[in-house]
Amino acid sequence: MKYKNIKEGIFIKRPNRFIAYVEIDGVMEVCHVKNTGRCKELLLPGAVVYVQKSDNPKRKTKFDLISVIKGNRHINMDSQVPNKVVQEWLEKGNLFKDVTLIKPEAKYKNSRFDFYVETKKDKIFIEVKGVTLEKNNIVLFPDAPTERGVRHINELIESLHDGYKAYVIFIIQMKDVDYFTPNSVTHKEFADALKSAHDKGVDILALDCIVGEGFIEIDKQVEVRL
Known part of the structure; x- marks a missing residue:
């Protein structure tokens, strides 16, 4: 499966299970997290993450958090x-x-x-x-x-x-x-x-x-x- 419109970012924090704050191109963005699990061992402050920019201009969040780098391993965390x-x-x-x-x-x-x-x-x-x-x-x-x-x-x-x-x-x-x-x-x-x-x-x-x-x-x- 391939994604479109992927961008790299830096994970900042996750105030609840639905959203995360990610720095993308120097701007703090609110991203939808496509995984309602805890993922505490993955979403650590400063972790490199990859997000997908939405094609829907009416969405409240412009990005979906798709994957994260943990050590030397790339982990997809999209529950869909x-x-x-x-x-x-x-x-x-x-x-x-x-x-x-x-x-x-x-x-x-x-x-x-x-x-x-x-x-x-x-x-x-x-x-x-x-x-x-x-x-x-x-x-x-x-x-x-x-x-x-x-x-x-x-x-x-x-x-x-x-x-x-x-x-x-x-x-x-x-x-x-x-x-x-x-x-x-x-x-x-x-x-x-x-x-x-x-x-x-x-x-x-x-x-x-x-x-x-x-x-x-x-x-x-x-x-x-x-």
Whole structure:
């Protein structure tokens, strides 16, 4: 996926989860943050960030905060991008052969999964999670408790009994990590649900991404440790 109108800036502060103050071309700008997670380890004063200038002149904020440099690593933190790169990846024939249908936002019982996919022989639900939390080269999800995430995993398990295949795909919005593991310290219930799902037949995948100033694309599969 490619972005347009990308500019470099310096992160100043984040007064709430929706906006950040960023210095761009020597001017302090109010930017929309496209990630409502905590991201405290990423958005540090003085960090180099990349923002996208909006084409909409009526918007209150002219820029969206897209990515950040942490050490030597470029991390995309746009929470809308994981679904987009997964759809691109699936459409290129990755993961499944003979795909006949890719439907985003598919309803099943009390959940709305990110994708419903059909091949010539299988019907598949996919839930996608973006990962931006990295500690000591290990990536973790979630960075905050997610009851919604637990519900989705439990309903993926239920879908197996109705004859569907089910996947949870963690999109690691960076490169060169050692492995992925659920963040049991932050949300043990989610970690336990993910392990249970794996044991019952839900496929758990983690995929890293090549990230640049104006693009992100899925690269390789990363080890999952449950």
